[in-house]
Amino acid sequence: MRNKKILIVDDDPDVLQGMHVRLKANHYDICLAGDTFSAVAEARRSSPDLILLDLGLPAGGGFLVMERLKMIPSLAIIPIIIVSARDGLGNQKRALDAGAKAFLQKPVDDAELLAVIRQALGESVRKDPPTFYDLGRI
C-alpha cells in the first residue's frame, strides 16, 4: 500500500521542517508550501490525501486557500486540518464552518496531531439509526 501524502502549508520554514521530519518518521509522503498561492498550486500538482494548513499566510491566508480549493472539484474533497497559532476563539468555529476537519492550536502536541491526521484520513461516514423514546402514559 502506498504511503498517504500530506501537504503542509506554513510560512515559518522552521515549522515546515519540523513537521516534515515528524510526519516522514510516521511514514507519510510530504509536500510543502509556504504561502497562499503556492499552497493551491502544490495541491493541484501533487493531489495530496490531506492538507495541514496554517491560517496566517502571506498573500491571502488559510481561509483563502480553503476557498480556492473548494472551487476545484478534484481538490475540494481533500480533508483539511488547521494548525494555527491564532486564538481558537472565533477562528475555530470559522474554520470548522468552512469545512476543516479539525482546528489545532500551535504548539501542537505530536500525539494529538498524529491522531487527528489518522482520523481525518480514515474517516468513514456512519449514520446511526433513529432511536425511539418511550414517554410512558401521561
Add this chain to the structure above:
Amino acid sequence: MKERALQVLLVEDNAGDVRLLREMFNGEKPGSFELTHLLRMSEAETHLAKGGVDIVLLDMGLPDGHGLDTVRRAHRVAPNIPMIVLTGLDDEALAAEAMKEGAQDYLIKGQIENRALPRALRHAIERHRMQTETDLIRTQQLHFKDQFLSHVSHELRSPLSAIRQFVTILLDGLAGELQPEQHEYMGIVLRNVKQLQAMINDLLEVSRVQAGKLMIEPQCTSISEAIAYAVDTLQGAATAKRIVLSSDAGCQLPSICTDPTRLRQILIILVDNAIKFTPPDGEVKIQARVCENDPSLLVLEVSDSGCGISPDMTERIFERLFQTSDPSLEGRKGLGLGLYICKELVRRQGGQIWAKSTPGQGSVFSVTLPIFSLPALISPAFRKEGRADGPVTLVVTEIGSQSGWLSDEVRAEQSHGVREVLQRCLHSHLDVLLPKMGVAGAVELFFIVAITDAIGGKAISKRIREQLHDHVQQAGLTLSTSYQSIAPAGRHSGESIEAFLEQLASGIQELINAKISSEEDGQCVTKRF
C-alpha cells in the same frame, strides 16, 4: 456662534407643578431652553422615539405609568438621553432607586430652589456626556488590550512551536539516539516549553475573563471521564515526585451540566497545583460525590498532603496574580492566574469553589457543579400558561438525540423526571382546562416532539396520539400533534444548552402562534434551526 436651545421634555400631569417648573426658566437667557410638555407616559414614549430630545424631566406618578416603571420605559425608548426624575417629599428612597435604573438625578417637588432647575439640567447633560465618553474610552481600551494580547500570544506561540517540535524530534530519537544525559536535559527543555505555553494560554484566558468573553458551553458531562483524563495527564508529573495520585469516583455518579473542556481545565489546574505544593512521597487524591446538603449539586474534591495554606490566605489565593510570599515554597512557577481562572470557570457554571487547609497537613480544594437535569432544563418551556380567554394550549416537548446529544443511559436516567414535568404541566392546566371541556375548539393539545430525525419524530407523534386517544376522547378534547425537528445543539455548532432551549422555546411559541395542527396523523411540520 449662537448656541442651540436645549430641548427639554417635561412629562408631568399636574398643571400646578408644570406652571411652577416653567416659571423656573424665566431667569434664563431667551432661547437657551425649549420646553415640550406632555401629560402621559405613552405620549412621552412616542415623542422620545422620534429623537431630538436633550434631556427628560420625568414625573414618577403619571396617569399611565408609576414609579420605577416610568423610568424603565423612558430608558428603554431612549437609552442615551439623560433623565431627571421629579418626585414628592415622601418618595426620596424611590428616587434613589431610579438613579440605579439610569436616571442622572432627582429633584424633590416643592424643594427646588429658584434657578436650581436649569443648572441641574445642564449638569445632568454634562455628566451624561462625560459618562458616555468614559464608557467609550473604556470599551476602546479593552478592545485594544484584547488585540494586543491576541497579537503577542500569536507571536510568542510561533517560535515556541518550532522549539517544541524539534525538542520532541530529538527526544523521540528521530535525529539519532540520545545519550541518557542528553535525553534528560531535553526532557527539562520540553517541560519548560510546556510551562511557557500554559502561561501564554493563561494570559489569554484572563483577558477573556475580564472582557466577559469566556466561552462556556455547558452540556451533559461525565465526571468520571474528566477525572480519568486529569489523572492520565498528570500521572507523569506525580510519579516524578514519587507522589501517589489517586482518584475515587464511583461510576454511579450522575452526569453534570458543565462544559467538558472547562471541567478538565478546572481539574488540571487543581491537581497540578496540588502536585506542586506536595513534597515528594506525598499523596494527591481526587474525589467526587453528590452534595449532602443539596442533591442538585456534585462536589468535587482535590486533597493533598502538602504544605497547606494559612487560614487567612484560603480566600486570597483565588485572587488574580496572587503569589505566595513564603520563600520555603520552592518549585512554585506560574503567573498566579490558575486559581483565579478556576474560580471564574466554576462561578460561571453555577458552582462554587473554596479551600480548607491545616498548615503542615495539606489542603482540600472543593468545587461544586450542578448535576445535569433534563427536567430542570425543559421546565421553562412549559411556563407558557394558557390565557383564561383563549383556547388552552398544552405543549409537550421531547428532546431527541440520535446524534449523541445525550447518551441512552442519561436519557433512561432522566426519563422519569421528564415524565413528571409533563404530568405536572398537564395537571397545572387542569383548572383552566376543566371548565372549558366539551366546548368545541376551546381546548387544543399540542404535542411537540423535538427530535433530529423526521421519521423518528413522525413515529413518536403517532405514538403519543395512540397513547392519549382514550383520555382525549373521554375529556372531549381536540388533539393536535406536531413536532419540530431540531438538530441537537452541541460541541460542533458551538451553541450552549441555554441557546438551544431558547430556540426551542421560541420555536414552540412560533408553532402555537401559527396554530399548526394536523387533522390526520402524518402531517408533520419540520423546523430546522
